[in-house]
Amino acid sequence: MGLEIRDASVIYPTADGRPPVEALRQINLEIVDDDFVVALGASGCGKSTLLSLIAGFLSPSSGAILLDGEPVQGPGADRAVVFQKHALMPWLNVLDNVAFGLKLQGVPAARRYETARGFIRLLGLTDFEGARVYNLSGGMQQRVGIARALTCDPKVLLMDEPLGALDALTREKAQELILNIWHSTHKSVFFITHSVEEALFMGTKLIVMSPRPGRIAHRFDLPFSRQFLAGTPARQVKASRAFIDLREEVLEIIFSDEESAI
Amino acid sequence: MTEQADPNTQTRKKGIFSFLMKARATRPGETYGVPGQGDTLWLSVLSILGIIFVWWLFTFMGWVKPLFLPAPQAVLNKFLQVWNEGFTNTPFLEHVGISAARVFGAFLLACLVGIPLGIAMGMSPLVRGLFDPPLEFYRPIPPLAYLPLMIIWFGIGESSKVLLIFLSVLAPVTLGARSGVKSAAIEQIHAAYSFGASRWQVMRHVILPSALPEILTAMRIGIGFGWTTLVAAEMVAATKGLGYMVLSASQFLQTSTVIMGIIVIAVIAYGFDMLMRFVERRIVPWKGRM
Numbered sequence: 001m002g003l004e005i006r007d008a009s010v011i012y013p014t015a016d017g018r019p020p021v022e023a024l025r026q027i028n029l030e031i032v033d034d035d036f037v038v039a040l041g042a043s044g045c046g047k048s049t050l051l052s053l054i055a056g057f058l059s060p061s062s063g064a065i066l067l068d069g070e071p072v073q074g075p076g077a078d079r080a081v082v083f084q085k086h087a088l089m090p091w092l093n094v095l096d097n098v099a100f101g102l103k104l105q106g107v108p109a110a111r112r113y114e115t116a117r118g119f120i121r122l123l124g125l126t127d128f129e130g131a132r133v134y135n136l137s138g139g140m141q142q143r144v145g146i147a148r149a150l151t152c153d154p155k156v157l158l159m160d161e162p163l164g165a166l167d168a169l170t171r172e173k174a175q176e177l178i179l180n181i182w183h184s185t186h187k188s189v190f191f192i193t194h195s196v197e198e199a200l201f202m203g204t205k206l207i208v209m210s211p212r213p214g215r216i217a218h219r220f221d222l223p224f225s226r227q228f229l230a231g232t233p234a235r236q237v238k239a240s241r242a243f244i245d246l247r248e249e250v251l252e253i254i255f256s257d258e259e260s261a262i
Numbered sequence: 263m264t265e266q267a268d269p270n271t272q273t274r275k276k277g278i279f280s281f282l283m284k285a286r287a288t289r290p291g292e293t294y295g296v297p298g299q300g301d302t303l304w305l306s307v308l309s310i311l312g313i314i315f316v317w318w319l320f321t322f323m324g325w326v327k328p329l330f331l332p333a334p335q336a337v338l339n340k341f342l343q344v345w346n347e348g349f350t351n352t353p354f355l356e357h358v359g360i361s362a363a364r365v366f367g368a369f370l371l372a373c374l375v376g377i378p379l380g381i382a383m384g385m386s387p388l389v390r391g392l393f394d395p396p397l398e399f400y401r402p403i404p405p406l407a408y409l410p411l412m413i414i415w416f417g418i419g420e421s422s423k424v425l426l427i428f429l430s431v432l433a434p435v436t437l438g439a440r441s442g443v444k445s446a447a448i449e450q451i452h453a454a455y456s457f458g459a460s461r462w463q464v465m466r467h468v469i470l471p472s473a474l475p476e477i478l479t480a481m482r483i484g485i486g487f488g489w490t491t492l493v494a495a496e497m498v499a500a501t502k503g504l505g506y507m508v509l510s511a512s513q514f515l516q517t518s519t520v521i522m523g524i525i526v527i528a529v530i531a532y533g534f535d536m537l538m539r540f541v542e543r544r545i546v547p548w549k550g551r552m
């Protein structure tokens with residue numbers, strides 16, 4: 001049981017007579033159990049569109065999105081989204097931001113703050129409970145976003161380039177944090193990035209997407225996040241022969257796509 | 263070595279047009295290239311004192327007749343006299359109170375009507391379609407132009423005065439609330455929906471709070487329009503009020519009272535604007551920060 005995408009296509013109509021954009025063609029994908037599925041690809045190959053399908057913001061032009069066998073009708077708390085930025089509420093402090101989803105679901109204050117505090121601790125934000133979110137660094141804001149997404153105990157966590165706006169150092173730390181949280185919460189994750197290294201390090205499954213029309217061009221099964229979680233330091237995982245070889249192979253695929261597009 | 267000029271001895275070109283030249287490196291603590299950066303408090307104080315000085319100089323030297331421009335101290339004396347004795351048998355504070363009641367009453371009504379209306383216009387194409395034409399039609403018309411209509415329809419009592427001010431405040435407040443609805447980032451809205459929020463909850467917990475900064479700005483602009491319209495509203499059959507005081511003093515060429523009334527209106531309006539800015543800082547401290 002889990003999420004299943006069957007033959008999903010998305011065609012965006014365009015105004016002023018230009019041909020419609022085929023953003024996704026015939027996508028088949030399963031995200032089950034504790035899969036960490038990473039979507040990698042250049043801008044415009046349909047990664048965000050695929051995430052919108054899963055989240056329920058968008059319905060496919062053809063095909064189906066099934067969650068535990070039921071078609072997805074719209075957004076729901078079983079599929080929480082972490083955005084790249086702009087998704088926190090600046091009028092709320094950290095605690096209230098994290099508890100925001102529970103509040104919308106009508107959970108009484110005492111219980112929602114208790115749950116929120118648990119995730120605040122998990123993400124290392126305890127000292128910042130009362131802070132205004134706009135005073136936090138980008139990395140801490142993303143942690144608030146992740147904590148907020150986790151509070152409603154979703155089946156699938158959807159992340160659209162969640163680390164894209166962070167500096168390199170913070171980004172590596174955040175990668176490790178997300179892996180540890182994924183490991184301790186046993187969620188399915190769908191994670192978008194355009195960093196090859198990040199994709200290889202984080203995922204258990206990798207889909208490499210190509211543009212025009214957006215499609216899944218390659219699939220890989222990845223061992224690296226499990227190595228990290230088994231205790232190998234992140235830098236050592238990323239410097240291993242197998243990691244570097246696969247990185248070059250994937251880069252090759254992406255570059256050849258880019259060239260055929262130019 | 264000797265060819266190079268020591269940068270410290272180079273003359274700094276300074277002058278009122280220096281801001282049009284290429285900017286030099288800033289001091290630590292400022293950001294390079296921010297337009298109009300710098301503290302202006304002292305310049306503002308200087309400007310006010312300068313205006314009063316020039317005003318005093320012109321009257322003291324006798325360059326203009328007191329009929330056209332009385333001396334600052336004459337205006338001050340007039341103020342003290344009206345403060346103590348009232349104007350046309352009405353105490354000064356009653357004039358202030360009645361005008362303030364008209365402006366703030368109309369302002370309150372305009373907010374009660376305009377903010378929900380603007381939000382509804384931003385949220386619903388139906389409401390926007392219906393209310394956009396009338397609003398855009400009357401908005402550019404000067405209140406003086408439809409004052410006669412107000413009088414014909416609503417008489418010379420209190421209602422036509424308040425209504426005139428109300429209308430002048432309503433348009434900016436409504437338009438501000440309407441465009442404030444667009445302030446929420448699509449990510450914030452999507453985040454709320456993905457927690458299973460209803461449309462009503464999204465409006466209440468995302469769209470309204472993010473519209474608040476723009477609504478407050480619109481209220482500040484709106485009350486400004488209200489004070490602007492006050493004198494026009496008190497042109498008709500008023501026997502009390504600051505606008506009435508200014509208008510009737512002008513008919514008797516009591517220029518010092520006219521100037522005094524203008525200054526009093528300006529001070530009240532400015533004081534209220536400061537209050538609104540304070541409120542803004544307190545309730546929307548995130549404005550422009552995210």
Ligand SMILES: Nc1ncnc2c1ncn2[C@@H]1O[C@H](COP(=O)(O)OP(=O)(O)O)[C@@H](O)[C@H]1O
Binds near residue numbers: 013021022044049
């Ligand atoms: N709302 C939309 N209307 C029309 N075209 C869109 C829309 N959203 C995305 N597209 C187009 O669909 C393609 C895929 O976009 P997107 O899913 O955002 O790609 P990615 O996230 O991989 O950069 C792009 O060519 C984009 O221009």
Ligand SMILES: [Mg+2]
Binds near residue numbers: 047048
């Ligand atoms: Mg994208």
